[in-house]
Every structure is written in C-alpha cells, then in structure tokens.
Amino acid sequence: MKFYGENVYSFIDGKFQSVLEARKMLPNLNPSDGKNLGIVQIANEHDVDMAVDAAMCAQKKWQAMGMVKRAEYLWAAARLLEDQKRDLAHLVSVESGKQINEAIADVVEALHMAQYDFSIGHLGMTGKVLADEVPTKECL
Structure with missing residues (x-):
C-alpha cells in the first residue's frame, strides 16, 4: 500500500x-x-x-438495507482495517509525526471502538449510554 x-x-x-x-x-x-x-x-x-x-x-x-445487513458490511470493513492496520499506522505516523507505536495504538483503539459499535448497533441500542472497553469512557 x-x-x-x-x-x-x-x-x-x-x-x-x-x-x-x-x-x-x-x-x-x-x-x-x-x-x-x-x-x-x-x-x-x-x-x-x-x-x-x-x-x-x-x-x-x-x-x-436494514441494521443487520449494515452490520455485515461494517464488520467486513473492520476486517479490512484489521488486515491493513500496520499500513494505516504507518500513514498515521508520517502524516501526524507520531511515533509508530503510538500510531499503532491509535489504529487499534479505533478498530476496537468500531468493532464494539458494530456488535451492538444491530441490536437497536441507539441513543443509550453504554460502557466502553476503557473504564473512563462511555459510548453513546
């Protein structure tokens, strides 16, 4: 890439x-x-x-297309992001000036956040405050 x-x-x-x-x-x-x-x-x-x-x-x-089908597309996108996370981290690093380890952490956190959202989004739990993988954060 x-x-x-x-x-x-x-x-x-x-x-x-x-x-x-x-x-x-x-x-x-x-x-x-x-x-x-x-x-x-x-x-x-x-x-x-x-x-x-x-x-x-x-x-x-x-x-x-409905929530379930949208979730399928989003999960496919998440798999592509997972496959390209090193390349994406390199891009984040050169565009932001961050160290590569920090850029990798940014990409992984974004991926985890997306996966979490995709896994609950099709349940119709919109508009509610939910727990996050990071205890001090909340998802809306």
Missing part, C-alpha cells in the same frame, strides 16, 4: 474527482521532518455540495 508521493483528489460518490476544473492544491508535509508526502486537492463549495448530495443519496440506500 503506497501512502505518499502522489496527488490526492477529492473522493466523491465512490470515485476520485481528478478531472474537476482546476483546483487549488496544497502540499501535505510530514510534521516531524518537513518531507513532502504528496499534493492534496482543496475542495471548493461545488465539491462540498456534490459530496453532500452523494452522501444524502447513499444514506437513503444505506438505511433501506
């Missing part, structure tokens, strides 16, 4: 929007060493409107 050295474009409605009219681009720098990781496209108001419209359309389809 390659993380840097490429241009990154807005991802809207399931595809990168590299053919949009000329957009302002911004270098993405590693904060720990100043190395240029790539160039990031700056979205404009039109891009945001397109993204919101696409998200609203997708939300209707997502809601229509």
Whole structure:
C-alpha cells in the first residue's frame, strides 16, 4: 500500500474527482521532518455540495438495507482495517509525526471502538449510554 508521493483528489460518490476544473492544491508535509508526502486537492463549495448530495443519496440506500445487513458490511470493513492496520499506522505516523507505536495504538483503539459499535448497533441500542472497553469512557 503506497501512502505518499502522489496527488490526492477529492473522493466523491465512490470515485476520485481528478478531472474537476482546476483546483487549488496544497502540499501535505510530514510534521516531524518537513518531507513532502504528496499534493492534496482543496475542495471548493461545488465539491462540498456534490459530496453532500452523494452522501444524502447513499444514506437513503444505506438505511433501506436494514441494521443487520449494515452490520455485515461494517464488520467486513473492520476486517479490512484489521488486515491493513500496520499500513494505516504507518500513514498515521508520517502524516501526524507520531511515533509508530503510538500510531499503532491509535489504529487499534479505533478498530476496537468500531468493532464494539458494530456488535451492538444491530441490536437497536441507539441513543443509550453504554460502557466502553476503557473504564473512563462511555459510548453513546
């Protein structure tokens, strides 16, 4: 998995929007060493409107498929995250300047939080305060 050295474009409605009219681009720098990781496209108001419209359309389809089916998709996504956690941690490390062990911990915590949410989400337990794997945290 390659993380840097490429241009990154807005991802809207399931595809990168590299053919949009000329957009302002911004270098993405590693904060720990100043190395240029790539160039990031700056979205404009039109891009945001397109993204919101696409998200609203997708939300209707997502809601229509029901909680159990949505949980299946989310668990599949969690398995992909688990498979890629080292690569994701490397990306977190170079983009944030964090030590790799701290970045791995961030990715693992996010994965655990997602797995917890997926496992209870299909039970219809929304809007309630629930316990978390970390005793001082709560999940809503």
